Amino acid sequence: MNIRSKTLAVATLGCKVNQYDTDAVLTQFLEAGYTVVDFDEKADVYIINTCTVTNMGDRKSRQMIRRAYRNNPSAKVVVMGCLAQTSPEEVGEIEGVNLIVGTDQRGRILELVESLEITQRESLVEDIFAVRDFEELSVTDFAGRTRAVIKIQDGCNQFCSYCRVPYARGRSRSRHPQNVIDHVESVVRGGFKEIVLTGIHLGLYGRDLNPPVTLESIIQQIADIPGVLRLRLGSIEPHEITDQLLELVANNPVVCEHLHIPLQSGSDRILERMRRSYTTGEYREIVEKVRAEVPELAVTTDIIVGFPGETEQDFLETMEFAEEMGFSRLHVFKYSKREGTPAASFPQQIPNKVKNIRSKRLIKLGHSMAQDYHRLFLGKTVYVLVEEVRDGMAEGLTNTYIRSVFPTSYGEELVGQIIPIRAIKADKQGILGECV
Ligand code: 5AD
Numbered sequence: 412m413n414i415r416s417k418t419l420a421v422a423t424l425g426c427k428v429n430q431y432d433t434d435a436v437l438t439q440f441l442e443a444g445y446t447v448v449d450f451d452e453k454a455d456v457y458i459i460n461t462c463t464v465t466n467m468g469d470r471k472s473r474q475m476i477r478r479a480y481r482n483n484p485s486a487k488v489v490v491m492g493c494l495a496q497t498s499p500e501e502v503g504e505i506e507g508v509n510l511i512v513g514t515d516q517r518g519r520i521l522e523l524v525e526s527l528e529i530t531q532r533e534s535l536v537e538d539i540f541a542v543r544d545f546e547e548l549s550v551t552d553f554a555g556r557t558r559a560v561i562k563i564q565d566g567c568n569q570f571c572s573y574c575r576v577p578y579a580r581g582r583s584r585s586r587h588p589q590n591v592i593d594h595v596e597s598v599v600r601g602g603f604k605e606i607v608l609t610g611i612h613l614g615l616y617g618r619d620l621n622p623p624v625t626l627e628s629i630i631q632q633i634a635d636i637p638g639v640l641r642l643r644l645g646s647i648e649p650h651e652i653t654d655q656l657l658e659l660v661a662n663n664p665v666v667c668e669h670l671h672i673p674l675q676s677g678s679d680r681i682l683e684r685m686r687r688s689y690t691t692g693e694y695r696e697i698v699e700k701v702r703a704e705v706p707e708l709a710v711t712t713d714i715i716v717g718f719p720g721e722t723e724q725d726f727l728e729t730m731e732f733a734e735e736m737g738f739s740r741l742h743v744f745k746y747s748k749r750e751g752t753p754a755a756s757f758p759q760q761i762p763n764k765v766k767n768i769r770s771k772r773l774i775k776l777g778h779s780m781a782q783d784y785h786r787l788f789l790g791k792t793v794y795v796l797v798e799e800v801r802d803g804m805a806e807g808l809t810n811t812y813i814r815s816v817f818p819t820s821y822g823e824e825l826v827g828q829i830i831p832i833r834a835i836k837a838d839k840q841g842i843l844g845e846c847v
């Protein structure tokens with residue numbers, strides 16, 4: 412009799428939400444006695460959680476699927492997530508794929524893997540727009556020992572003209588508040604100090620529930636749970652920053668002084684074509700309003716360069732606007748033409764060469780803004796949640812999301828603690844400090 416436990420290898424492409432979904436599937440397999448091995452080892456089961464936000468996401472997802480089959484041609488290969496949802500036929504044609512699951516019904520993966528024969532191919536992908544309920548799955552947290560990422564919402568109803576996400580994730584659906592609270596309480600018992608709330612379109616949280624609840628109310632409830640020392644919010648759209656939310660960021664010591672507000676472009680002409688629902692003027696007004704209450708607020712953002720029709724003038728407006736906003740961190744995306752989205756058929760698609768140049772310029776500006784932001788803290792005390800201690804140096808993040816290092820005579824026992832340090836040096840990477 413073979414008593415060796417079965418092995419599982421996973422690969423996750425893309426965002427934090429995908430990471431969470433992978434963890435939920437991993438939880439099922441661990442509970443069933445599987446052992447997790449490295450992706451390049453010979454495993455019995457491979458799971459690839461795919462991304463389709465850009466062409467690069469598609470390409471990397473396909474690469475990982477092929478790699479799984481190469482690593483062990485007699486393994487069962489499961490492909491889940493956004494690319495599987497939008498292109499199940501294409502995924503099904505890749506050699507070795509046994510099970511295709513989209514962005515729902517992830518709870519059935521284990522059962523199906525166990526019952527499928529290696530020669531079989533099954534698809535669970537269905538019309539995602541028909542799915543109206545948040546798929547509640549339990550998650551044991553492995554991702555790290557300091558920050559627990561908790562998904563509370565899935566889907567997006569906004570349909571920005573460049574974005575494939577709504578087709579991959581379906582309508583907005585929210586996790587029941589009691590399940591959110593229970594989950595947070597369990598990770599706090601597990602020793603986590605920081606909770607990161609995540610979703611595909613977090614600002615829509617609660618609107619689909621009956622009775623509806625608000626994002627602000629769930630934030631307040633989580634912040635009230637003893638043991639939650641930090642609460643960080645994922646991406647939030649400008650018009651979703653209400654006075655109540657501002658109040659929480661400004662006055663609740665648990666809520667991080669950090670907002671990720673996607674800008675996408677600093678040109679009003681382009682914003683309109685992107686079908687974004689704000690102007691640069693409105694964006695500025697919101698950031699100024701929050702900064703009036705929280706002067707040291709960290710504002711991070713996503714910007715797309717090379718959207719169809721983006722002129723040099725539009726791009727310069729983006730550069731100028733970004734500089735004016737003083738972002739502490741930029742995520743720069745080169746526009747990627749996504750099949751099925753309106754912008755894919757817009758005229759004046761921008762050549763790759765131009766996208767590359769614009770991306771480099773903007774990334775450079777991002778680095779200089781990061782450095783300026785980090786320098787604001789020189790000589791001041793910041794609080795670092797320690798993630799790692801190595802060679803006498805501790806490393807972690809401040810509540811304003813600044814990567815910080817400082818020398819220490821302590822070891823691993825510092826991990827998970829929040830330590831005050833004085834910032835003595837700052838560069839584009841972060842802060843060097845000393846214990847106070
Ligand atoms: N091309 C490039 N970037 C994109 N994003 C979404 N769709 C595209 C696309 N087609 C970026 C947006 C979003 C982030 C998660 O991905 O900036 O905020």
Ligand code: SF4
Nearest residue numbers: 567569570571574576
């Ligand atoms: Fe995509 Fe826009 Fe929805 Fe964000 S808000 S997921 S960019 S459609």
